[in-house]
Amino acid sequence: MARVSVTVDGTRYSDEVEPRTLLVQYLRDTLGKTGTLVGCDTTNCGACTVLMDGRSVKSCTVLAVQADGHEVTTIEGLGNGELHPVQQAFHECHALQCGYCTPGMIMSSVDLLSRNPHPDEQQIREGLEGNLCRCTGYQNIVAAVRQAAETSAEVGA
Ligand code: FES
Ligand code: FES
Secondary structure, eight states: OEEEEEEETTEEEEEEEOTTOBHHHIIIIISOOTTSOOSOSSSSSOTTEEEETTEEEETTSSBGGGGTTOEEEOGGGSGGGSOOHHHHHHHHTTOOSSOSSHHHHHHHHHHHHHHOSSOOHHHHHHHTTTOOOSSSOSHHHHHHHHHHHHHOSOOOO
16 A cells, blocks of 8 residues: 545545555545546546646546545536636636546636636637537537637636
8 A cells, every 4th residue: 555645625635555556546435526437437538637736737646556646637627616718718618517527627727727718719729629529510619718818817726
């Protein structure tokens, strides 16, 4: 077993984990952060995307022990009890149908906007290319990110 000490959504945790434990497993199974989803487990879909030290990572591709000493933000840590501007924009732009991709899409969007507060459509599509959606056709997702960029001066996590 290995010890992982990590801050998740503003709370410090310290747990013994198997060295092979994936970050997404640790978040969901140990911490109960089930808002972070597993769509493929093979680094393709992006449903498991979280922020680690402010940058988006696919948490099925990161070992829990690699998060030791770092700060992780999940979809459940955005917004401080209210909808984060990106969540609000997804809601208003109808940027989801089944919603399975949505937590990962939103975390990647937050990362994108923190690096580039005013992306054009091409930059949004490139910024979200690691996140797959089987429902929406992406158009309203792009519109939501544009709206979030326009309505919020500060959308970083
Ligand atoms: Fe991690 Fe699909 S579950 S990329
Ligand atoms: Fe269903 Fe994106 S809303 S996969």
